Amino acid sequence: MQKNILNKILTIGIGLIWLANGLLCKVLNLVPRHQKIVGNILGDGFAKPQTISIGVLEIFMAVWIFSGYKSRVNAMLQMLIIGVMNILEFALVPELLLWGKYNIVFALLLICVIFYNEFHLKKQTSMVASLKNHPFAxxxxxxxxxxxxxxxxxxxxxxxxxxxxxxxxxxxxxxxxxxxxxxxxxxxxxxxxxxxxxxxx
Known part of the structure; x- marks a missing residue:
């Protein structure tokens, strides 16, 4: 039971991280540093629309996480995206990262949390256990x-x-x-x- 509760808490927390990064930091541009990172990596010409597009995709990732649909595929995709994005930022624009090159350490910790949450905490439910109400409408x-x-x-x-x-x-x-x-x-x-x-x- 405790594992199940912790799994739900971590799932909500991970989803909120994607939602905050996508909506607040990129779509609403409340953290301009994100647009600068995109501009430095992909080019300044279309930095704003590219940043918004990435933000929208991150919002969709949050919705996917909250839905619980194919959660293992979702978790693996999250880990891949976080790894690739942070390696690129580490190599190309470390000066724009919140914690500089140490940002990759926090990214690795997040990847570990996602892995632990999905592949250790989450119990693969039996058919009987799955016959319960949805956690959302x-x-x-x-x-x-x-x-x-x-x-x-x-x-x-x-x-x-x-x-x-x-x-x-x-x-x-x-x-x-x-x-x-x-x-x-x-x-x-x-x-x-x-x-x-x-x-x-």
């Missing part, structure tokens, strides 16, 4: 839905469920197994546009 449209329900002697199911659950039975003899097959359209965190949704069966 989602929106979707079900184009088709088929549910098949099977009656099975309760003795055959009783030992297959967690101890804190209880079977619904009929005449104290039959328990039920239901299989739902749903065609989902535009599944996404509530508030996000449809194009960011996922269609699947």
């Amino acid at each position: 989602v929106k979707a449209f079900f184009t088709n839905s088929t549910v098949l329900t099977f009656a099975i002697p309760k003795e055959e199911l009783a030992h297959r469920i967690p101890k804190h659950l209880q079977l619904d039975t009929f005449k104290d003899k039959w328990a039920f197994v239901a299989v739902a097959m749903v065609q989902t359209k535009d599944l996404r965190p509530k508030g996000l546009p449809k194009f960011m949704g996922n269609n699947f069966f």
